[in-house]
Amino acid sequence: MGYLSNGEWLTDGAMPSSSDGRFVRKASSFRNWVTEDGAPGPTGDGGFKAEPGRYHLIVSHACPWAHRTIIFRKLKKLEEIVTLNAVEPLMLENGWTLSEPDPVTGAETAWQIYVKADPNYSGRATVPILWDRKSRTIVSNESAEIIRMFNSAFDAWGDSSLDFHPKELRQEIDGINTLIYETVNNGVYRAGFARTQDAYDEAVTALFDTLDFLEDRLSRKRYLTGERLTEADWRLFTTLVRFDAVYNGHFKCNIRRIADYPNLFGYLRELYQVPGVAETVDFAAIKQHYYGSHESLNPTRIVPAGPDIDLTLPHQRQKLAA
Numbered sequence: 481m482g483y484l485s486n487g488e489w490l491t492d493g494a495m496p497s498s499s500d501g502r503f504v505r506k507a508s509s510f511r512n513w514v515t516e517d518g519a520p521g522p523t524g525d526g527g528f529k530a531e532p533g534r535y536h537l538i539v540s541h542a543c544p545w546a547h548r549t550i551i552f553r554k555l556k557k558l559e560e561i562v563t564l565n566a567v568e569p570l571m572l573e574n575g576w577t578l579s580e581p582d583p584v585t586g587a588e589t590a591w592q593i594y595v596k597a598d599p600n601y602s603g604r605a606t607v608p609i610l611w612d613r614k615s616r617t618i619v620s621n622e623s624a625e626i627i628r629m630f631n632s633a634f635d636a637w638g639d640s641s642l643d644f645h646p647k648e649l650r651q652e653i654d655g656i657n658t659l660i661y662e663t664v665n666n667g668v669y670r671a672g673f674a675r676t677q678d679a680y681d682e683a684v685t686a687l688f689d690t691l692d693f694l695e696d697r698l699s700r701k702r703y704l705t706g707e708r709l710t711e712a713d714w715r716l717f718t719t720l721v722r723f724d725a726v727y728n729g730h731f732k733c734n735i736r737r738i739a740d741y742p743n744l745f746g747y748l749r750e751l752y753q754v755p756g757v758a759e760t761v762d763f764a765a766i767k768q769h770y771y772g773s774h775e776s777l778n779p780t781r782i783v784p785a786g787p788d789i790d791l792t793l794p795h796q797r798q799k800l801a802a
């Protein structure tokens with residue numbers, strides 16, 4: 481995996497891991513916010529006013545972080561408001577690449593977009609990227625914040641009746657997000673990219689402890705915070721939907737499959753069946769990306785055939801409605 485050093489693309493870097501073999505994810509660096517009136521958000525600089533046709537989202541269909549932003553764009557009905565372009569599934573020596581130059585930025589790779597935004601940029605060239613046509617820069621490369629922008633900043637055009645981060649549930653959502661981020665969303669990567677047995681054991685144990693906890697919670701509640709679908713559910717969904725297809729085998733998260741957990745599996749099917757969501761899930765791209773991009777984990781790059789799992793089967797979660 482390559483990275484940028486002072487605007488130069490280098491490919492001799494190892495994946496980020498600490499000296500004790502633990503995988504460490506770097507914090508995102510563009511942290512501005514699109515807001516209704518252009519005022520600065522909780523972090524970063526102002527000047528990014530919500531306007532139709534002004535912003536452009538670069539995603540990978542394989543990436544669970546980018547997938548959150550694709551789901552929010554879809555469910556909040558922002559497809560005509562924020563344009564989208566997707567990189568190719570494989571991430572090799574040039575990092576994420578586009579099959580043809582991006583019509584908005586002119587870039588052929590994700591790293592070129594970072595250099596256009598900051599000619600001296602140092603760090604990884606990750607997706608998602610939210611690009612501003614007007615100031616020709618990156619607004620944000622942090623999915624957790626892009627989904628908050630999509631949730632409310634564009635309500636003049638999108639579906640303002642949907643709120644995935646309602647005030648009265650914010651504290652609960654933030655709490656569950658933290659647990660799920662550390663042990664599940666990033667936990668699968670900490671297991672898969674561990675360089676030592678101890679680092680792997682620690683990650684896989686914490687991951688399955690949380691899955692067991694969530695299984696119990698979802699036996700009583702229809703969604704993570706109760707009766708209402710929130711941001712926390714969509715953040716969990718993008719990891720769950722990849723789990724049996726890639727994390728179970730490729731990242732060695734194989735104590736159990738999601739299909740072995742009746743409640744988590746029913747919940748996964750229900751979220752998958754929310755209108756519009758299934759079309760955001762590209763299993764071929766997901767499998768090709770993971771099995772084909774990480775040579776150190778899968779040198780043959782052979783993509784396994786399974787699993788044979790049907791997410792369109794009835795979920796029967798209605799019985800949990802109050």
Ligand SMILES: N[C@@H](CCC(=O)N[C@@H](CS)C(=O)NCC(=O)O)C(=O)O
Pocket residue numbers: 481482507508540542543544545546575604605606607608621622623624
């Ligand atoms: N914190 C970021 C993480 C994004 C991220 O790590 N994306 C991965 C793809 S799944 C990526 O682009 N990796 C490229 C690299 O690390 O070089 C977010 O949630 O937006």
